[in-house]
Amino acid sequence: MIRIHAVTRRFGEVTALDGVSLEIEEGEFFALLGPSGCGKTTLLRVLAGFETPDSGTVTLDGQDLLGVPAHRRPVNLMFQSYALFPHMNVEKNIAYGLAREGLARAEIGERVAAVLATVGLTAHARRRPHQLSGGQRQRVALARAIVKRPRVLLLDEPLSALDKQVRAEMQLELKRLQHQVGITFLVVTHDQEEAMSLADRIAVLDRGRVQQVDTPVELYRHPRGRFVAGFVGANNVFSGRLLPSGGLDVPGVGVLPAPAGKAAGLVGVRPESIRLAAQGADAHLHGTVLDISYFGGSSRIAVTVPGLDRPVLLTVPGPATVTSGARVALSWDPESAVLIETTGDTP
Structure with a gap:
């Protein structure tokens, strides 16, 4: 029309x-x-x-x-x-x-x-x-x-x-x-x-x-480009090298769960896809709880992680079971991570 x-x-x-x-x-x-x-x-x-x-x-x-x-x-x-x-x-x-x-x-x-x-x-x-x-x-x-x-x-x-x-x-x-x-x-x-x-x-x-x-x-x-990924809803965007066998190698942090890919890449993980994990093999990131926001049906937790310039956000149902300053481990499934196309980025 x-x-x-x-x-x-x-x-x-x-x-x-x-x-x-x-x-x-x-x-x-x-x-x-x-x-x-x-x-x-x-x-x-x-x-x-x-x-x-x-x-x-x-x-x-x-x-x-x-x-x-x-x-x-x-x-x-x-x-x-x-x-x-x-x-x-x-x-x-x-x-x-x-x-x-x-x-x-x-x-x-x-x-x-x-x-x-x-x-x-x-x-x-x-x-x-x-x-x-x-x-x-x-x-x-x-x-x-x-x-x-x-x-x-x-x-x-x-x-x-x-x-x-x-x-x-x-x-x-x-x-x-x-x-x-x-x-x-x-x-x-x-x-x-x-x-x-x-x-x-x-x-x-x-x-x-x-x-x-x-x-x-x-x-x-499926956001295209870093701007869309960061602007439309809350998102955790990680930058690194995609591994052919799966995972994203983030300098100074380690290998994070992600689909298989080649060369450099951006990966987005929504807060609702990240969970608090037990310390050990299931944990992919370790950090300290910076802040907790309670919204009634859910809570938003911000976690500072060494090597990352921004806190990692996760959403949990109901009140949070952790407190500010607590040491926590984070995890998510590889299929929850989305490869962000960079063709939509403004030059």
């Missing part, structure tokens, strides 16, 4: 987008994920018509999108701040765009009533934004965006202003809405959990370049 090809955008000496190419399918929930300054919001603004790229093409259903003025594109943008009119009630906020288009009052009323029911705000139609909770204001902004029935809805950090509990509820609400209205959603976020829970596919950006495009499961299981 949307084809972005070799799009570049520079601001003086800063290259915000560096030859970005992506394809987004109709009806897909697509996420742009990356740290601040990676170019994801600039790309969103290019699609919305608020930025013009220095080079590259963007097409929608094969037709040039860049030549269409922002107000005529079948695209709607939901701002991070929601940008609701404080002097208008919910109903009038949602109806504003339709009224500007000159639609008949009866049609506006029908469409507003339908979208209010969709987002569960029928009972709040006459309230003003200051009388609503953060989650309700976000629903109004969503309703105002989808009532115009765009082909594509762009969402810029849509949940960042909400507290954790409301954010979790709205993640489910966004997915439900997207399936119900059948609009292609493109969301920009720096929150990995948000992207993983919402999107059908995710594009990870860093320094203006696309590092990897994949489903959440594949992105987590």
